[in-house]
Amino acid sequence: MTYGLFMEGNAGIFQIDSAATNTRWSGLKATGTIAANTFMTTAQMNITNKDLLFARPTSTTSSSTFNSANYCAIMGNSGGAPKFLTETSFATLQTTGGAIATSGGSSNINGSDYGVLVQEADGTVVYDSRKFTTGFELISIFDAGAFTGGSREHYAAGGGSLATYQAGNTVYTATGSTNSEKAADLSSVYVSAYNSWAIPNINGTDWFINSFYYDYYYYKIYFVGFFEGISTMGVPFSVMKNQTNIALGRIK
Amino acid sequence: MATTYDYPITLEYDGVDNLGYSYVAPSTTYTGTQLGMYFKAGDTISNTITNPSGGNIGDVAANAAANPDPSNSGALPPGSTYTASTDSSAVWATTTWLIFGRNTSSGNPADRSNRFWWQRVSGTISLDSSTITRGANLTGSVSQSGLLSPGLNSHRLYLLTWTSATTPDFTYANGGSLASITSSSTSFSISTPTNMPPGTYELVLSHYAPTGSNGGAAYQTNNFWGRNQQVHSVTYTVQQPRSYPDQYELGGPTTNTALSTKYYSNTVTMAGIDSGETATVSISGTNSKYKIGSGSYTTADSQISNGQTITVENESNSSLNSTNVATLTVTGQNNSGATVVVTDTFTTTTTSSEDTTPNAFDLGDSATNVVASTTQYSDTITVAGLGSGVTTAVTIAGTGTTVNPQFSINSGTYGTSGSVDNGDTVRTRLTSSNTPGGTNFLTLSIGGVSDTFTAVTAGAGTGGGTGGASGTAGYGLEIFNYRDTTGNGVADTLVNIFGPNFRSCSLVSSGTAHLQSSNNDTNVTYNTPTIAGMNSTNKNTFGMVMGPIYLASLMNVSVLATRNNTNFTVTAGFLPTGNYYATWWVFRY
Numbered sequence: 001m002t003y004g005l006f007m008e009g010n011a012g013i014f015q016i017d018s019a020a021t022n023t024r025w026s027g028l029k030a031t032g033t034i035a036a037n038t039f040m041t042t043a044q045m046n047i048t049n050k051d052l053l054f055a056r057p058t059s060t061t062s063s064s065t066f067n068s069a070n071y072c073a074i075m076g077n078s079g080g081a082p083k084f085l086t087e088t089s090f091a092t093l094q095t096t097g098g099a100i101a102t103s104g105g106s107s108n109i110n111g112s113d114y115g116v117l118v119q120e121a122d123g124t125v126v127y128d129s130r131k132f133t134t135g136f137e138l139i140s141i142f143d144a145g146a147f148t149g150g151s152r153e154h155y156a157a158g159g160g161s162l163a164t165y166q167a168g169n170t171v172y173t174a175t176g177s178t179n180s181e182k183a184a185d186l187s188s189v190y191v192s193a194y195n196s197w198a199i200p201n202i203n204g205t206d207w208f209i210n211s212f213y214y215d216y217y218y219y220k221i222y223f224v225g226f227f228e229g230i231s232t233m234g235v236p237f238s239v240m241k242n243q244t245n246i247a248l249g250r251i252k
Numbered sequence: 253m254a255t256t257y258d259y260p261i262t263l264e265y266d267g268v269d270n271l272g273y274s275y276v277a278p279s280t281t282y283t284g285t286q287l288g289m290y291f292k293a294g295d296t297i298s299n300t301i302t303n304p305s306g307g308n309i310g311d312v313a314a315n316a317a318a319n320p321d322p323s324n325s326g327a328l329p330p331g332s333t334y335t336a337s338t339d340s341s342a343v344w345a346t347t348t349w350l351i352f353g354r355n356t357s358s359g360n361p362a363d364r365s366n367r368f369w370w371q372r373v374s375g376t377i378s379l380d381s382s383t384i385t386r387g388a389n390l391t392g393s394v395s396q397s398g399l400l401s402p403g404l405n406s407h408r409l410y411l412l413t414w415t416s417a418t419t420p421d422f423t424y425a426n427g428g429s430l431a432s433i434t435s436s437s438t439s440f441s442i443s444t445p446t447n448m449p450p451g452t453y454e455l456v457l458s459h460y461a462p463t464g465s466n467g468g469a470a471y472q473t474n475n476f477w478g479r480n481q482q483v484h485s486v487t488y489t490v491q492q493p494r495s496y497p498d499q500y501e502l503g504g505p506t507t508n509t510a511l512s513t514k515y516y517s518n519t520v521t522m523a524g525i526d527s528g529e530t531a532t533v534s535i536s537g538t539n540s541k542y543k544i545g546s547g548s549y550t551t552a553d554s555q556i557s558n559g560q561t562i563t564v565e566n567e568s569n570s571s572l573n574s575t576n577v578a579t580l581t582v583t584g585q586n587n588s589g590a591t592v593v594v595t596d597t598f599t600t601t602t603t604s605s606e607d608t609t610p611n612a613f614d615l616g617d618s619a620t621n622v623v624a625s626t627t628q629y630s631d632t633i634t635v636a637g638l639g640s641g642v643t644t645a646v647t648i649a650g651t652g653t654t655v656n657p658q659f660s661i662n663s664g665t666y667g668t669s670g671s672v673d674n675g676d677t678v679r680t681r682l683t684s685s686n687t688p689g690g691t692n693f694l695t696l697s698i699g700g701v702s703d704t705f706t707a708v709t710a711g712a713g714t715g716g717g718t719g720g721a722s723g724t725a726g727y728g729l730e731i732f733n734y735r736d737t738t739g740n741g742v743a744d745t746l747v748n749i750f751g752p753n754f755r756s757c758s759l760v761s762s763g764t765a766h767l768q769s770s771n772n773d774t775n776v777t778y779n780t781p782t783i784a785g786m787n788s789t790n791k792n793t794f795g796m797v798m799g800p801i802y803l804a805s806l807m808n809v810s811v812l813a814t815r816n817n818t819n820f821t822v823t824a825g826f827l828p829t830g831n832y833y834a835t836w837w838v839f840r841y
Contacts, residue, residue: 007728007729007752008752009728009751009752009753009754009755010728010752010753013752013754013755013793013841014755014758014790014793014840014841015728015729015750015752015756016758017785019785020760020784020785020840021784021785022759022760022761022784023758023759023760023784023785023840024758024759024760025750025756025757025758026756026757026758026759026839027749027756047835050759050762050837052757052759052797052837052839074800080835093757093759095759115731115733116729116731116750127750129731129732129733129749129750130733132733132749133733133734133735133736133747133749134735134747134749135747135748135749135750135754135756136756136757137754137755137756138754138755138756138757138841139755141795141841143815144796144812144813144814144815145812192797194797194799194835194837195797195798195799195800196800197799197800209800210800241812243798243800243801243811243812243813243822244795244796244797244798244812244813244822244836245795245796245797245813247757247795247797247839247841249757252747252748252749252754
């Protein structure tokens with residue numbers, strides 16, 4: 001590296017490398033709540049701009065058995081803008097070069113005369129602190145195939161147990177000294193949601209790929225991946241692992 | 253009073269009976285079938301009986317005798333003029349005398365009714381209670397002897413009240429209510445007026461006696477009552493109802509009170525007031541009121557009955573060490589009619605010195621690794637523990653370089669002077685040091701109680717980090733920006749949006765995966781382009797997120813992305829014939 005800026009953080013975490021072409025820091029673009037079965041707008045999630053989508057179910061209902069409102073799963077999209085199976089809270093990350101400030105009519109949120117701007121050799125912006133007032137911290141990343149699949153609703157093939165399902169599919173376990181603290185912690189975590197797909201209860205089948213279930217009874221987030229066929233046709237219950245990486249994060 | 257009676261009687265011829273007693277007392281003088289008169293012990297009777305026939309004057313011993321013949325009683329009235337001078341005479345004291353005249357010739361008794369008799373009577377009053385409340389009935393009974401069977405007014409003993417034992421005759425006091433008893437009904441109940449003056453009264457028992465005179469002086473003016481007929485008397489006391497209460501205790505005193513604060517006494521219940529009576533309630537004293545029962549607090553006089561409650565309100569003084577006294581007065585009368593005033597006080601004395609020292613407070617943890625020369629805010633504290641109404645000054649001081657310590661009261665403008673009382677909130681702020689690792693702190697003092705708030709800037713790098721992503725490295729680059737946390741359009745809070753202690757996300761590459769199956773192929777793959785900056789050493793800091801590949805087939809739905817040294821490969825274990833697309837992102841963290 002003969003020029004530019006390369007930075008690592010605590011324990012070598014990647015921060016910035018202005019020499020790695022196309023490495024764009026992503027800050028928080030938008031947060032909000034989208035109703036079930038309602039397409040997100042491009043202001044909320046713009047796939048053309050390469051926005052990264054993180055989400056969680058809005059419901060924090062605690063149920064010892066199962067509550068469908070606690071699913072986090074996409075059930076369709078329109079031009080890349082997804083809609084969710086349940087009411088969902090989202091956090092969309094936007095690359096720094098594509099960020100558009102929203103306040104004061106300025107392209108920079110709090111003015112232009114301070115901040116940090118990192119550019120590549122050709123002037124492409126890698127990082128511009130003036131565009132964001134909120135960061136997003138990744139707290140866990142899991143490789144593809146890390147989770148066995150199954151569902152909180154149906155457990156696993158062959159009538160498996162809840163314990164078996166939890167052992168193979170727990171994405172996150174909330175921390176806290178009290179249940180309310182655990183619930184607050186759980187509801188602060190967003191999962192990379194764009195890779196999910198759900199076709200629930202169509203012609204007697206359920207089909208969930210790369211989806212999630214927020215369990216406020218055990219204070220855990222589970223991976224959900226399964227296909228439940230029509231038993232009378234001899235179609236078995238099939239589990240599916242996570243196809244790609246799963247990332248979890250929090251709004252800073 | 254011993255009385256001398258003189259009834260001159262001239263017998264009249266009333267026909268001849270077979271016993272020859274045809275001369276009787278004249279019916280024009282005495283009416284009724286039982287003609288005669290009661291007397292009491294000690295009276296003198298000096299009737300002069302004249303029989304114009306010149307025959308004997310006879311008697312019988314019992315008025316109910318079938319034949320009033322002296323031979324039936326076997327006796328004549330004693331004395332030539334039939335005088336019962338004293339009750340020492342055994343005859344006159346015990347015998348009813350019936351007087352007839354006898355014809356000189358024999359004949360049938362045409363009428364033996366008109367006979368004159370003397371009957372001695374005695375009686376003793378027994379009161380159920382010698383003391384009564386006016387308006388109540390005076391009750392008792394009479395033990396008597398001598399009354400004849402009931403039927404006529406004359407066969408009664410009468411009771412009438414005199415104003416006192418020393419009052420003259422006929423000065424009755426009970427409103428003229430005359431009671432009586434008969435030989436078969438000896439109980440009496442005499443009402444008393446509700447306005448009867450309290451005092452000692454005399455109850456007089458009298459016998460019936462016709463009016464008349466003796467030697468020109470009237471010996472009887474009323475047939476039913478009078479000293480002349482007085483058989484017995486007793487005294488009794490009339491009292492008026494009590495309308496004052498028993499002593500009550502309002503409680504207190506209440507000391508060391510807050511200023512200008514309302515305090516309340518014990519709730520006291522009025523006792524001892526007679527039924528139907530009321531007492532007058534009044535209150536005095538600065539800022540003093542009272543209420544009866546659940547009524548409103550008032551300063552006006554009012555009436556109160558037995559069993560009702562009173563609560564006194566007294567607002568403490570507005571000055572230190574000062575006493576306010578509420579005096580509750582309940583005024584009524586005793587049984588004798590004398591005014592009785594019952595009072596008690598309820599006092600409040602304010603504290604001699606106010607508490608100007610608040611409770612300890614905590615401005616929160618130090619702010620560490622902060623950006624140099626930036627404004628740092630403490631926690632917000634709430635003032636508590638001061639005396640009521642006490643206001644105390646707030647001071648602030650800073651230590652360090654260019655500290656600029658300030659505080660805000662109740663979210664007001666930040667400054668360096670002000671005062672607070674209980675319930676106010678205070679938040680402080682300072683400017684962090686302008687040097688790496690520098691410490692600035694402020695000291696906030698309220699009423700002698702202090703706490704500090706410290707801000708430490710990030711230090712100079714010392715090389716090598718420890719811990720995980722959420723570490724506490726004291727080096728590196730942190731970037732802050734202001735955020736609008738209240739939604740008012742003003743960026744008011746400094747937040748860390750980038751730093752060495754958390755994994756942020758950088759998008760490295762994105763694209764569309766194309767999986768193509770010509771004939772239900774197996775292990776169909778898609779390789780992403782080479783990812784910028786990804787190599788065998790750092791590849792684990794790259795991740796891939798991809799839209800779902802879902803298959804129409806119900807079989808073999810496994811799709812997985814694998815990380816290579818410089819890119820990612822997506823593999824579908826089985827793919828029905830067709831083309832499949834999915835957007836992917838590669839990010840670095």
